[in-house]
Amino acid sequence: MRKFGLIGKKLGHSFSKKYFTEKFAREGIADSSYALYELPQIEDLLPLLQQEPELVGLNVTVPYKEQVLPLLDALDKAAARIGAVNTIKIENGRTTGYNTDYTGFNQTMERFYPPQVREQALVLGTGGAAKAVWAALEALGIPFKRVSRQENKGQLTYEQLTPEVVGKYNLLINTTPLGMYPDVQEAPALSYKSITARHYAYDLVYNPEQTLFLQKCAANGAKTINGLPMLYAQADSAWHIWSSR
Known part of the structure; x- marks a missing residue:
């Protein structure tokens, strides 16, 4: 099972779970799920990654788009230039930040x-x-x-x-x-x-x-x-x- 999700502080407003769950069903994307992860502080990201080894992708919302940067293994060029991340790819235990905003x-x-x-x-x-x-x-x-x-x-x-x-x-x-x-x-x-x-x-x-x-x-x-x-x-x-x- 490939897991995806959204990290933020308060996620009651989120559209992402509905969007991706419907996308998986509509496009026949098997063995994939999307969850919401409310983190009281951004430092809780690292324990989350350890608890959820099947996570391969995360979206990032307020207030963590800037705070997450020092916790990532790498940034793509655009995210580094912008100074904010809203998308994380997790591959072979390494996290890379991107900015699709x-x-x-x-x-x-x-x-x-x-x-x-x-x-x-x-x-x-x-x-x-x-x-x-x-x-x-x-x-x-x-x-x-x-x-x-x-x-x-x-x-x-x-x-x-x-x-x-x-x-x-x-x-x-x-x-x-x-x-x-x-x-x-x-x-x-x-x-x-x-x-x-x-x-x-x-x-x-x-x-x-x-x-x-x-x-x-x-x-x-x-x-x-x-x-x-x-x-x-x-x-x-x-x-x-x-x-x-």
Whole structure:
């Protein structure tokens, strides 16, 4: 039996188990299962690998996409450059980290935010998912500004997101968990009244499908997309990594 799974702190929101279980059944992939592994701390990964010797692949979600790096035997070039991992391949007792968030985000951007409308982006959040988004935006040649709760050089704080600032960036990307189930009444703090029909709002959260962030943006005419298309794309990329020899 080949075992796959997801590691994170709280996994009640996860789509991965349903997705891969249905994939195995639909495509006739035998002797394979997918489980959720809630880890109170990332150091619990090593005991998990010892307890589950049949594990061959893991997805990684918040808050461990960055914390997992020093526990892995190797990183592929993209994951090392990005500084975050969301996919682990386990082969002959060795763990290698990959980043398919980058791939998934990149693929969805081509359709949602095509070249003819591209200006510059505000990226809300500075965690592991944000790092993949930064790398993808750089690859696409889209200028962007990071937004953080703390003051840091080269970044904006949420207090600085005035109507004038929000108006300058026609792509808003939420990489934070704000608005994720069950905390559906939360949304990033910014001047929503300055959002117009020229804006594009991308929320990496996918549960609920219409977060408060997306609702507020759409109410002012913005085009919106949630994290589901990216999630499907990154899951397919993860499966390709696990399946390749």
